[in-house]
Amino acid sequence: MMTSMADVTVTNNTDENRYEARLGDELAGVAEYQLTDELIVFTHTEVEPKFEGKGIGSALAQFALDDVRDAGTRKVLPLCPFIKAWIGRHPDYIPLVYGAPESTAKD
Template sequence: MSREISDNAQQSRFELHEDGILAGFAEYQRKPGQIVFTHTEVDPAYEGQGIGSALARGALDHVRAEGGLSVVPNCPFIKGWIGKHPDYQDLVA
């Protein structure tokens, strides 16, 4: 089982592929100095397998590595995930 998280900038979303199949995505909007997460979705076939959490962590790690952006978690899932992981609070605008 292989998981890959990538930034699909053309569709403005981070995607998680499980064994090459799209299992979930987190949509965003880029604004000057900010990335606004608007919606996260996991394919029902992958629910309960940690896809959402892996996607949130991967997307936020990507934002941190890129640098210079603060996160606006308008998506309830991303907001809740950050609330449970205080080591990501520093990214929030």
């Protein structure tokens, strides 16, 4: 059975310092983070084995990064290999990364 992204609900659980993806009432995956005044450090992303390959990790990554971009107050430090690789496949998110050039345009 293929799961559509519409079935996945992602929320920011600030009490636990993690984004949570749910399918119905079931916790399907999490993206854990730590906050500083200037950074959100993504430390670990995990998808429950029975939900692997269904786009849960991508839904988590996109929601979390969109949330950071919308807030506009922090840069991303992707220590988590999954988040780092996801950003690499979606270059429009590179400007969110701490230390990334603000613009690739030449002056």
